[in-house]
Amino acid sequence: MSKNRPRSSETKPTKAGTGLADLASLRDALKQSAAERERERIAAAKAAREAAADAEIFRREIGHVAPIAAAARAVHGRTPPAALPLQTQRDEQAVLNEAISDEFDPEVLLDSDESLYYCRPGVSQEVVRKLRRGDWIVQAQLDLHGMRRDEAREALAEFIRDAVKRGLRCVRVIHGKGLGSVGKEPVLKGKVRAWLVQKAEVIAFCQARPHDGGAGAVLVLLQPGLTRPGAARQDRGDSAS
Template sequence: REAAADANLFRREIGEVAPLAVPPRASLPRNPPPPLPVQTRLDEEAVLHEAISDEFDPEVLLDTDETLSYCRPGVSQEVVRKLRRGDWIVQAQIDLHGMRREEAREALAEFIRESVKRGMRCLRVIHGKGLGSVGKEPVLKGKVRAWLVQKSEVIAFCQARPHDGGAGAVVVLLQPAATPAHTRTLAEPR
């Protein structure tokens, strides 16, 4: 009763009230910033780091003839012959000269990943001949081949032709982009 009496006293003392005239409020849409796929980026970096190892010995998988070459099981040797002849046009290249082993491994993995995303098929990887290395021995040459053999996107590679880098580079053929089977075969050059 006391609270009701206080409320009545308050209303009598204040008198008539009218709501304030407030202009209508504009409702602004909230545009959150685009999400950053932090976990996806971290996962990709972890996969890249773990994907290719220095401990892998590719010699068991390489064909040794006048030049070293590699062809994934199930892919015709004709693919390597066409690659050697230059039937595929090199669409991108990376030069690993002067890079340390770890830096070169990450750069190569990133280069292959980006090339796959962009739908490229034929790449050149310049690893050098090792003339600037201690003992004039190529460090990256063997490592690049070992790393390439471990990448599932790589279906074949061979030493570049003399005017394309010779013993200091390899030409790499990647899996074709996902296209209907009737439009392109695995060994079809571009």
């Protein structure tokens, strides 16, 4: 008599049953996804219809619209003028117009031996001696030949102003010996000395040496403290300060 094996109270699922369950789950997921896409499509279509309806209402309310005609504009082809340094011009004009009198007599301030010379109070006589010896390099010159008195005065004022701005120390002014003037009198010679004495920038001057113009020219030494900042000094010899 054979022995009977005990039966299990639960039946284990077969592989076929498991596969059918998976397919059912997949089918449900696909249906759910399709339904979601359909809802989104319907919502988008509804929003588009509403937007189109709103636009149509707006067009009916506004009516026909035409762009505004733009007014004709003139085209300026010219280049605007450069800005004028008015304050600089006023300052320079003030320098040129500063009081240098024709009535001033420089003889009271001039020393003389074989030639006239001048140095501002407080300036060493050694400075003048070096100027007369030619120890200072002449860095610029002004020729007043052929100028009338007023022209010469303005030219001298502008020349001194420009020399100071450039940082020059020693310059030459040629006034001539007066051989071509009426009475053979050197008119500009005395005027130049009178004008130079009145210029604060001038600390000394003397008659030029023969090969530099002699009695027809004067060597002028300018104040170093009045030069613009950074200006190059191209002199030789000791400082006049």
